[in-house]
Amino acid sequence: MRLALVLLSCCALGALALDNGQGLRPAMGFNTWNTFATNIDEELIKNTADLMIQLGLKDVGYNYVNLDDAWSAPARQGGRLVADPQRFPSGIRALSDYVHARGLKFGIYGDAGALTCAGYPGSRGFEKVDAQTWAEWGIDYLKYDNCWAPASDWVIDRYVAMRDALNATGRPILYSMCEWGVADPWTWAATVGNSWRATEVAEAQFEIVACMLPACDGKDIEANWESILKLLDYSHGLARYAKPGAWNDLDMLEVGVGKLTVGEQRTHFALWALLKSPLIIGADLRKISPDSLAILKAQEVIAVNQDPLGVAGDLIWQIGQSRIYAGPLAGGARAVVLLNLHHTGGQYLQSNITVHWRQIGLPAGAAAAVRDLYAERDLGTFTDSFSASVTAHDVRVLRITPLERSADLDSWRPWHQQPMLTPTDEAPPSFADLLPSGNAQLPGNRLPEEILAAQLGRRMGKGEGEQFTMVAEA
The missing domain is CATH 2.60.40.1180 (Golgi alpha-mannosidase II)
Structure with missing residues (x-):
């Protein structure tokens, strides 16, 4: 399903536009998910921050240390997100201070639905309080996922809500949107986030918004050759939408993870660099091989990614x-x-x-x-x-x-010989505009009736008959 024809204008995506001064070049850093998934704690983050300096990664441009899913307690306290007290006993603010003291930046994970993909509290309805909490903790980077949202939501609205909440804090926070490319974000996301996941469109887009591990497996990049090529194929033609402050994100790096050969790792890293995807390390830096580390530190390849012209290949x-x-x-x-x-x-x-x-x-x-x-x-x-x-x-x-x-x-641009749809001054559609018209032919500007009939009005829960209550911020 593609909605590109009706999502080309960004002028009406809320009263505010993204103006945070972040991501003028693709982000470089580390994220916990690819290797550690939900098995994270504060010692891992401290060790990783130290290793980024000891291994010379900070010197070649990697500067973000990012927590992914499962850092929070299972429930809010007083309406606010709090860190898991067993795994992060010092709290997120102390961990942020530790990372900052080493000249690095600190990132965190959130979700635009009621729950994160691993089932922890999401930010749907709590955008303002969560953005303020992260700002108070000294967060520099937000990865914002797309699990556990009802199909009656319009995905753009949820991402705009967090953009506006982040802007309102006054703290510059790089906004990394992880909505999986389900609503053709390259056509509208440049005024909403600093980067957007452009790859791995799910087969059942409006069912997978309710996914929870392990049901979400297969959506993200995997440490194998087939996954790398698949994401490259999904990215063809998207270079024209990237620019300083707004990048197509092909997902995190698998260099040093799994069983990719050295040549496959070189391929993966070089093409992510050329296509101006953020370069976010997913390997265990305590165990990374010299060959994988050398690829991650290839300064002349990194220079392509960070080139000041800011045009994606x-x-x-x-x-x-x-x-x-x-x-x-x-x-x-x-x-x-x-x-x-x-x-x-x-x-x-x-x-x-x-x-x-x-x-x-x-x-x-x-x-x-x-x-x-x-x-x-x-x-x-x-x-x-x-x-x-x-x-x-x-x-x-x-x-x-x-x-x-x-x-x-x-x-010269790599797309000069390719046709491009011209943006119009039409406002993007609201979700109500997408109600079925009886025309199931896609691409087009309406969703097929069978999808909406199956999903509208459902509460997405862990089991088929289970419901949960979503409480909006007062």
């Missing part, structure tokens, strides 16, 4: 199992990733891939210097094209810099 060419991704860099250079998708068990593990200058907006006959960003070495000067041998399930990551610069080189 995208897929520009594919034939068979060979792909080329590219994007512009400040000063007229191009970042290019050559990707070999051939099976690693095949007879031929190497493929020759050629990028032509005309594919990346460089003039015919131009001479350009080519540099390998993982190897951190210059490969020479080439005219009109460059070819390289690429191993299966691996990449070559290049910076191609024309020797003769011109001002118009910065204007």
Whole structure:
């Protein structure tokens, strides 16, 4: 289901627009979920903050240490969120102070529904009090999830409510929206959040809003090659919607997690960097291998992600199992990733891939210097094209810099040859506007009757017949 045709205008998404000065470049940091899930405590966070300094991750730009789901007590106290007293006996404010004292920033997790995905208190109806609580705790980053909301809610309204609540605190907090791409957030979220999960659209979007572990499994990134490619495929064509302060989020990094080969980890990291996704580490830093750590610290690849031009790369060419991704860099250079998708068990593990200058907006006959960003070495000067041998399930990551610069080189975009819907000045629809019209043909501007008939009016609970009461803030 796609609602893009009616969500192109952001001008009416509330009286306030996002103006928090955050996320001018994609966020870099650490999050607990990929490795630890709900098994978190304050010692883990302290150890991680210390290791980010000891391992040199802070020095290359990683500066957020983020708690994910299950940090809170099972119930509010006096209407407010409180930390789990056994696992976080010192409280969140003390933990925030510990992280800040090391020159790092501290992030937390919340949910736009009545419960978090793991069943802890959510912020639906409590947006103002929760935003103020997080501001008082010194929070710098909010990951805001999308579980346990009734289908009668309009997802944009819930995310706008927290945006406005965060703005009202006066504290600059990076707002990372995790609504799973279910309402095409790239078309409207730039005025709501600093980044938005753009990948992994659930098959039953209006049923999965009620998901709870383990029912939510399969929605997030996984530490395997198939998951990495699937999220890349979901991201095609989205580069045009990213800009400083507003980024497509392909989900957290699996570098150092699971059984990805070194080449697969290089691929994962390089493409997340090129597509300007936030670079959020999910590995256990106490056990990370030297190879995985080296990938996370690849400074010239990180520089692509943090490039001041702020333009995301995208897929520009594919034939068979060979792909080329590219994007512009400040000063007229191009970042290019050559990707070999051939099976690693095949007879031929190497493929020759050629990028032509005309594919990346460089003039015919131009001479350009080519540099390998993982190897951190210059490969020479080439005219009109460059070819390289690429191993299966691996990449070559290049910076191609024309020797003769011109001002118009910065204007090339990877989507220039792709059509784009033009935003209109129509206001985005309210949920009432989406009530069924009898037309089940999608894409369009109405939801099919069978979805609404099955979901409207239900209270989403742990069991089919269970109900819970949602109390709004007075």
